[in-house]
Amino acid sequence: xxxxxxxxxxxxxxxxxxxxxxxxxxxxxxxxxxxxxxxxxxxxxxxxxxxxxxxxxxxxxxxxxxxxxxxxxxxxxxxxxxxxxxxxxxxxxxxxxxxxxxxxxxxxxxx
Amino acid sequence: xxxxxxxxxxxxxxxxxxxxxxxxxxxxxxxxxxxxxxxxxxxxxxxxxxxxxxxxxxxxxxxxxxxxxxxxxxxxxxxxxxxxxxxxxxxxxxxxxxxxxxxxxxxxxxxxxx
Numbered sequence: 143x144x145x146x147x148x149x150x151x152x153x154x155x156x157x158x159x160x161x162x163x164x165x166x167x168x169x170x171x172x173x174x175x176x177x178x179x180x181x182x183x184x185x186x187x188x189x190x191x192x193x194x195x196x197x198x199x200x201x202x203x204x205x206x207x208x209x210x211x212x213x214x215x216x217x218x219x220x221x222x223x224x225x226x227x228x229x230x231x232x233x234x235x236x237x238x239x240x241x242x243x244x245x246x247x248x249x250x251x252x253x
Numbered sequence: 254x255x256x257x258x259x260x261x262x263x264x265x266x267x268x269x270x271x272x273x274x275x276x277x278x279x280x281x282x283x284x285x286x287x288x289x290x291x292x293x294x295x296x297x298x299x300x301x302x303x304x305x306x307x308x309x310x311x312x313x314x315x316x317x318x319x320x321x322x323x324x325x326x327x328x329x330x331x332x333x334x335x336x337x338x339x340x341x342x343x344x345x346x347x348x349x350x351x352x353x354x355x356x357x358x359x360x361x362x363x364x365x366x367x
Contacts, residue, residue, distance in 0.1 A: 185344055185358040239348055240309050243296040
């Protein structure tokens with residue numbers, strides 16, 4: 143059974159701070175890794191993807207991948223109240239595009 | 254910006270009835286998917302579809318479920334005889350390619366089985 147684990151939170155950070163969200167996965171054959179943001183009652187919205195070990199930056203977001211440790215993280219710099227949402231880690235493996243999702247981490251950015 | 258569209262946004266049905274959920278994927282995308290999310294739970298994979306056939310399906314996707322691409326734009330999920338436990342948000346998604354490719358999700362259909 144392929145698993146993706148996330149701390150459900152809530153993770154509370156003050157406005158302007160860095161939010162750090164973490165994810166571990168069980169399948170060593172996993173090839174691609176995605177972070178989705180989901181507002182309550184809405185659909186997942188893709189915000190970052192990463193395929194190779196190391197860091198990938200896009201604006202205020204940085205995804206980090208460590209395949210040896212089976213660990214993916216998402217950093218959000220200068221957190222804004224509008225970043226308050228549930229962040230879903232998703233992993234694809236087996237050569238296809240079937241995504242296995244974690245339960246998500248709820249982020250609250252406080253004024 | 255191109256998006257995946259789903260209809261209806263809400264569907265209420267009686268147990269045992271058939272429902273069809275509809276999706277229009279992004280126009281140049283070739284791979285299509287259905288996921289579902291029971292309230293408070295994970296997003297779960299149901300099925301992937303390419304070249305007019307199912308490429309992969311999960312244990313959830315049993316004989317009560319079917320998918321179809323009836324024309325060049327629509328992609329549908331049919332549940333033949335709905336059960337109470339089918340109540341969930343159903344998301345359609347599409348991607349350009351089938352491997353390591355970004356999935357884009359529609360806004361979802363909230364299915365309530367009474």
